[in-house]
Amino acid sequence: MFEPVYEASAWLQFEERTPYLAFENKDDGRSKLFFQTQIEIIRSPLVLGPVVKRPEIAQSPKIAAQTDKVSWLAKQIRVTSVGNSELFRILYADPDPKIAAGVVGAVTESYFKLRDQTDAERNQRIIDLLGQEKDRRLREVLRLRDNVRALAQEAAVKDPFAAKMEPAAAQKHPLADLESRLIEVQVEGTVLKARIKAAEEELKAKEEQWAAASGEADQLLTKQELALRDVLADRIVEESPEVRQQKDIIAAKMANLKETERLVAKGRQSPVYARLLGDIRNDERTLDRLRNEIKQRAVREAELSLLAKRTEQGTSLLQKKMDELAKMRSDLAACAVMETMLLERYEKQRKDVEASSGDTLELGFKYDELVRAEKVFEMIAQRAVELQTERGAPGRVRLMQGATPPSAPVEAFPLKLMAIVCMGGLCLPFALAVLWERLVGRVGDSAALESQSRLAVLGEIARLPMRSPIGHRSSSERVKHDLRLFEESIDSLRTSLSLSESLGGMRVLAVTSAANREGKTSVASQLAVSFARSTGKQLLLIDGDMRCPDLHNVFNIELEPGLVKVLDGGCELEDAINTGWSDLVHVLPAGRLEVNPHTLLGNGTWTSLLSRIPEKYRYVIIDTPPVLSASEALVLTKEADATLVCVMRDYSRVDQFRKILERLETAGTRPVGIVLNGVPVKDYSYRWGEYSYVRD
Template identity: 35%
Template structure:
């Protein structure tokens, strides 16, 4: 009694908390119903006996329907090719490249398809007979594909009538060719109309520039431009003339300065007159040179950054002019606009560089003028100092000596002055003579001015543009095609054979789809009911008691010897796991329950009792607690007798009710005839007294119970024993039912030791746990 109570008290403390923890950590219902790919195999395994014949019947019906609705279709094809022929000028006329890619949109456009739909002769085609659906079918049946190369195109049309397919295909291509020729003619005509006024404008421009060159040549050279000397020679003479002109100017300035310094004679009468007799130019009287605008402009044009900016402007101007000359403006509109924008930016940058260069040139010219002013001022200061020194010396002499010395000095000064002046005048005459000779020679041989050079350059550019425009018109007129940019290689003819003689693809798809319908329904059902298929999926739920053992399927009838041996081995493994576990090693009373009937609890209970008796050598009492549908007496071939109902109703004692005909290892207590409600017979208190009485006689008691969800009295039995095993049948038990059973048992205070996963095939059991068999004597094996 004490031992039993200890077990009863321990089951709540040991088993209860883990179950509560599992419930607390259990996933939600949605997670519990997550799709497991294994369910597909389970569905096939369970459904194939009925799904295969049903699927085959549905597949046959689907194939019959497809064949009944099948109408053979014919595809007519038209082969086109890009016209690449030319007379002289290749690339003048447009050549369509990659026809399948560029022309597909034109074929699908309404400007090509509308004339086909409007043609009353094409209404005889089956696909175009209905005006409401004609356009949709026309677009659907029309296909554009490559003809093997980028320059070839295949136009195909599919219809149920072979003649109609060829007729509609030819009509579509004819409409396309008309539109293509119209586009090409319009482009060529527009190009010629645009070139004519341009040619006239450039002819007028060339004429005006020729007149301007002639006028400038007459003004600058005095004769025709064709008689001018070599350009390099002209530039050399221009440079020589400029150098002589610069030397003459410097010498004139020097001569004027000399005359200004030594113009007045020295006075002879007094110190004051002596000081006044040698007037000198004071530094304050010297004037700076004036910076001329022409010098500034020349300096700006010679600046390196300005020349680079001019080169950029000229390059963009050349690009734009080339685009306009080659008639690429409308074709490359974006590139043309970008070049114009770049030209504007380059011109703005040129102006900025000129402004910066102006500042630099003005600063440099100002520096040169200041340096010249500083030098002339230094000369004047030295002259003034020399005069003051002479005056001071003369003041120290006597008046007579000063007069004599002054006369000698004046004579010597005048003589030296005259000599120096004659030398400068002679040098000036020589330079002037050389300058006049170079100028006459330059005028004689006609050196070109910069303005004349620019005018000639503009004339060359205008003549080149006019030549290119005229050449473009001549090339277009020469290469104007009569057969268009796309030409016909092979027109469409009525096809001899349909696209497919039988709709094999549709047959396969329809039959396969119909065949899998039963399996899909079975899969939906299995996914909904959530059967337990293996121990791993059982443990993954987190809501069920852990699996303490897997039991192989009990072979029907005599069965094979190997399958029976595997079944007995699985029962022995279950018994070992149960009695070697820390939580259940002291268990003496065991209840075997299930959620619903047919889940293997009776087989597990009887075989577990036999295994316990054989392993311990103690007598085990097997009680059939399923009063509604008892079957333990049928398993062992025993009489019903008073059974459990007689003991619980006090109509019989335990010793009288137990059947001991099977020997000393196992005694069976059948259910007995049911004469009252099972709930009244099996109450928790009454059954606890029964278990206590049985354990006083037997070492172990194994009780087979009714399904928990169908019979509530099983909860009273489970609450009265030490441990409870929940039987789960592979591919039969529903997860939701097992969860509900587990929760009811825990709520009733039962100690759930674990789950027994039965119904595993002998092959699968051997694969999972090995097949280590052992030999027995023939007498024991039987």
Template identity: 30%
Template structure:
């Protein structure tokens, strides 16, 4: 017989443990190390009871969530920055990003304190408790963009729809009062600071006008005298005019800058402490739904539907043309054919529309889902950014905040001082050029040039005064009566809650309750530490090495392929056993297990058959499990006097052995137990029995009782050449196998290795391959 596998994975030629002691455990951590494979083992073992129990717990959790669910309503107020102007555009400032610039004002105590102090709002469920009213107000208040930078949406959430709208309107009204107060203060301060400048420039204009009049009198009524040439005079006059205009513009710019710099401290918010930022609230993203109208429009735009409709229209036109021209009687057959074609075309159109409905519905739902995911991702990123900003602000102490505000204020003052110095320097340069040009003209123009300079200075002063007065007039003209922010839509009681059913809480609660049984099963499996595969078995370093893996024996007739894989795994086990340096010369083998149900009887019987077929010599299989024998049932033979009769001296070995299965395999059943197994099975009696059996048979294989349940198995294991420990995948416990190994070693047994049985045929074939081989027709049985 030829075999494809002379070894199994990494377990070929694994030496036995004769005369050696397994290493001591390195600690509980090594024995209890977590193996991810235990998750699959837990599911595989627990699902029959865990799934029904988990479903029941999930239903209870969902019921509790629904019973405790209180719907929340969100009322929204829509605001817009006022961009209107009467004549002068840009005079009054316009807020470019309301959601960013106005949020701090909404959360400031100067806006929220009047709301909290309003006794009419105490009926709102969120504000009924004075101790938690402020925290709830900040928590339920959300400020967001209204679709554009100039629009703002203020929302408030409460369990009472009427209270949600009432509180939302109260917050916005308080904000609008404060915003109008700030704007009025700003405009009043601006006008108040411009008045002294206007008065100063009025005096300047009056003085320069008097100087011009004096120079005119000295010049005898504007006599030009000995003046410079006309072309040079015009060129210098043009240059002087440009410099005069620049000087005037710079002085106006500097004056307005001084006014604005003096105005800024007056607009501080009363030195009030800026509170900690409210916790960032997640924006609820509602998933859109596909309307029937959208589906119909998409169906009408489908190419196949259009083509089918074109066919219907064509046949319909032909039929109408025949009817209008009264050709029905003359071409009746043709008319009926066209009518039939029209009906067929309508049926085709209906079919195409039905088919298109399925396609476009899926496509529209995909588009809606994609849009929902994108909007949700944007909302999550925005929330993460807000939370990060909130954490940074909360990390600052009050002293650090004041220090940061002081630094910012100093930086702003330095920036203003730097800007003012730049404007003064530019004014000085232009003024210097103007003075140089003036001296030049005075040098060549005499009294006329001086008069021209005086008139220019008067014109500059008059220009500055005119522009300052124009600024005041523009401010008074554009002064908004309806405020910098106006209402687009006040909050009204919402019709529907934010969520009719708490799907997220239901999903989390149900999922958590559903996995509880699996967690219990996982904890149990982690505690008992079942052996799940050969690699995990070897990694422990505490157990005998795996000598071979045996696939699961198919029940009944079973699959031919599964049975062939099982026989192949037994043959590989036999090859590893007899090719190993430590076990190649053994003749007697005991097959043991820790507990019952770990596959030792199947391994013993099939190993004996494999040894007999491979060597061509007779093998004796002994059923040494006197408490629960089953080898006679496996082979379908009579019990007879059996092993107990031979040990008790009531029968000879030849008389008790059943040789009805042929020359290669002889069976010695357990026999009827008439006395305690411990009296029958002793090291001396077993040693004598094995020696006598080896005189007749080449190999002896003994199936024993579980070691932890029957102590007599130790006597059998100590009397044979080698002992194989059977473990069953997902059944055997690591602690039991370890105890069995130590008992065998203490009894002097030679442990050849471990047989890992119960591996599925598919897994065995995947790991070691699966090949056919032919058997000769004349092979002995």
């Protein structure tokens, strides 16, 4: 019975850029990532965990019936954008409109509560860390001031701060640009360190929040997860920007060390080599120290990752948080490299100036260092003031409209659903048929056969035509045409066998198949006629399918006495062979079976029979029973010089084809090739063409 469903919604606005009171944030341009992160937060256990704990939500019929309420609700809550705008909607559907509105309202409230709390804690932590850095920088400024005063006294300068000194670098050498850039990089690195530390502490706290929100009683990692944690932690350590940078430094010095060993006369005994080797050892110790410092952090991140992966939404949200943290660490590593380069350039140019001007500039350079430290201190203090001021700025996410119970269902009557069900009912039988064919795996062409074995396809046989019961002339001509192609395909197979060097001494040829109705009898009989016609010599065709004989019907001869009587000693071989059908093609029919065929073929009777076949027969062709359903076929084929395996196109199964090859190989037979039977006449003509000849 159809039950109407009501969908409630709440409207939110995600600002593309963060609103500000006085200081604009220049680092929030990644709006697409911000939007996606908020969507994942809304559907995460951090938001939905408190929602499902509310009695009015937990007791609603649909949610109460779920074992894992958080995961189920995460799949039902939808967060969609409205066009290309900044507007988003939180949607939830339920048969009860009040419950639908209640769930959306609870999710919205939980989201804003988490966001306000998280943002406030993160900003406060960054402000605290910047305050600590500001105090450290202040102590550094005071120390530098004391140094400048001491140098000023030595230089007989009464008060270095009474009159504004001109920086020596600005007078003697263009270092002002380097100083300005160095100050910016140092401030940027300081702020990044504070943000990274705050983000790491936030991620560490997420583990307990995730555990409580997911409702899991035991949050200990399993043995498998502990092993995986160590692997993940090692990978986090090795992929960290600090470790990668240090490894690059070591690799560059190792290359320089090898080049030094090659070029310097004393090689490893030279002082240059020893100094470089010492530097590398120091760098390796630094690398070990970095790994140990990062290891603890990496273990916590790996644990959090494994816990979050217990829910799909947790995995997505964690990945975004980790991406943000990784980007900040990468930016910090870039800042560190830039600061090192700028310091090296600054010191080099400073030494050049000192070398050209003597020691008179020492006081000026110390004053420059003090000015730079004061500027860094001022910029850090300014950044802390900016963050403190912007704490009262409007949030980046605003609630535009809360959820209200919808007045109309999503769909009054499910016309689309009914149409889909009807179409599905009509298409289902066809889909099942296609699926069955794919599961069964029918043989479709020669390439499929050759891909399943090491045997080659020696011939493709055109489909044997069926005469139409209505005797139209056009129908008769078509049958003649198709019959001619069938005979031509048999002649092509015979030619392949005759010209094969490996089959030059072949006399006894067995024709078999995996199952019945794969065309082995028609191939054996027509191949016998083709061999006799081409060689002009007599040929013996034996019907070895004693359970279900058919060659006597093909050649319109008597069934008895046949092969059965020869094997049980009731008849001589020469008396059982029928020579009346043709002077060249003689047939030994199967006879009427009255006992188990294995009894007749045992004790070497089949081998003895083959040895008694007169030498006048150039070829002996045996039509065997199907191997998989009549195992005596293996006895018949084992004594043959070669065995052909017949396969019917679009009928034979690939798995049965593989099984017959395995059994033939196990029995010690000699399969020499495959015959693809039943190829449609049009396909055969298209693939191989046809070349008719004129008959009188």
